[in-house]
Amino acid sequence: MPERQGSSEKGEQAMAILNAAERLFFAQGYNGTSMRTIAKEAGYRSVAGLYNHFADKEAIFEGLIRARQPYDDIIAQVQALNGDTPEELISGIFQSLTQLMDAHMDFFRLVMIDYLEFGAIHVRELINDIRDRIYGMVQRITPVANLSEEVPPIVFIRLMGIQVFGYVMTKNIMPESFLGLLSDEQWRSYTLDLILNGMVGIKGVQQ
Amino acid sequence: MPERQGSSEKGEQAMAILNAAERLFFAQGYNGTSMRTIAKEAGYRSVAGLYNHFADKEAIFEGLIRARQPYDDIIAQVQALNGDTPEELISGIFQSLTQLMDAHMDFFRLVMIDYLEFGAIHVRELINDIRDRIYGMVQRITPVANLSEEVPPIVFIRLMGIQVFGYVMTKNIMPESFLGLLSDEQWRSYTLDLILNGMVGIKGVQQ
DNA sequence: GTCTATAACTCGATAGAC
DNA sequence: GTCTATCGAGTTATAGAC
Numbered sequence A, B: 001m002p003e004r005q006g007s008s009e010k011g012e013q014a015m016a017i018l019n020a021a022e023r024l025f026f027a028q029g030y031n032g033t034s035m036r037t038i039a040k041e042a043g044y045r046s047v048a049g050l051y052n053h054f055a056d057k058e059a060i061f062e063g064l065i066r067a068r069q070p071y072d073d074i075i076a077q078v079q080a081l082n083g084d085t086p087e088e089l090i091s092g093i094f095q096s097l098t099q100l101m102d103a104h105m106d107f108f109r110l111v112m113i114d115y116l117e118f119g120a121i122h123v124r125e126l127i128n129d130i131r132d133r134i135y136g137m138v139q140r141i142t143p144v145a146n147l148s149e150e151v152p153p154i155v156f157i158r159l160m161g162i163q164v165f166g167y168v169m170t171k172n173i174m175p176e177s178f179l180g181l182l183s184d185e186q187w188r189s190y191t192l193d194l195i196l197n198g199m200v201g202i203k204g205v206q207q
Numbered sequence C: 001g002t003c004t005a006t007a008a009c010t011c012g013a014t015a016g017a018c
Numbered sequence D: 001g002t003c004t005a006t007c008g009a010g011t012t013a014t015a016g017a018c
Helices: A012-028 A035-041 A047-052 A057-067 A071-080 A086-103 A105-118 A121-144 A153-173 A184-197 B012-028 B035-041 B047-052 B057-067 B071-080 B086-103 B105-118 B121-144 B153-173 B184-197
Strands: none
Touching (some): A012 A035, A071 A121, A086 A105, A086 A153, A105 A153, A121 A153, A121 B153, A184 B153, B012 B035, B057 B105, B086 B105, B086 B121, B086 B184
């Protein structure tokens, strides 16, 4: 029985290294994490073992951000959505995205590391790889969600991206004394209100 | 004539160090930048000179993020705004914020560094320092902007923060092949549409 | 307050035995 | 494919002359 079923499949050891690297990058930062500590965290007795699986430190980071990319999940979930009204569909999309955000919070940290340490080159590569699938998804949704056909699809993509990234960033940065004033459920509800109705449309009564 | 007019005033040398550190942090990352290169960039012939002005590397970062904080500018600009209608006021606020974003793009990079390297402790300190002023600002705006009195002010603060952070993040991360499809002016206009009217309200006709 | 010099250590990466 | 051992260069921070 052949063990490797494709050149893009990572072996068990490679995955163990990525998991170890992720824990350390999050705890100590990218540059603050040494190849030595990654090796130790992954169960190796020496650094040299890493270099059998990855060419260098940046290759580990690139492998990690690819392993954690949430687009397959996003596209699958959004495809599966149906809504009787535009509001229901948009609401469903945002619900899906916030769920996926929580499940993939690690990815957003990796994006920030990529931006600061590498000028976001790996994220941009990822986005270009799935460019066509995103476009197709938005074009399929446009009529159902009653979005204007005159607006380029890329506008809706970025506007949704703004909500997602902004939501994650503020969640991580705002003091607990602010965030704790409302429940996660309430925060999601208010944000959805904004997306559906705009700022003035936020009424503050939970139905 | 006394040269220092308050213990919080930074001297010329300290400012030169902060400027040098900022350039290097942005070019090479925080951990990728050494005290040696900061010293050289600031015009010193040795590292030791830095330690006369800052206790250690983290003190330089803290001094930098405080020097670059945009809240005084934000509050001053928002105070000065007047709008005949709620739409005009909210529109004016977002215009001010995006202008300030462009003028303070450096601050947002520092925020991300703070989040990744220090768990955002310095940003949270900053926010807590100006907590009351932000609240006061929002409460003064609420009736004019026709925002619901039943919604806690903190909701509008975070929702505006989401737009700002999301706008900056996507601007920095999206491939140029996406971003370049529209002008900065068009991007601002569409984002404002979302804030005022919600997703379905985006019509795509520039008036 | 700036300098030289250096201590004490860690870094990424590799050579070569097994 | 994992190990030991090590290279050469880098790091923060400090001691002490001026």
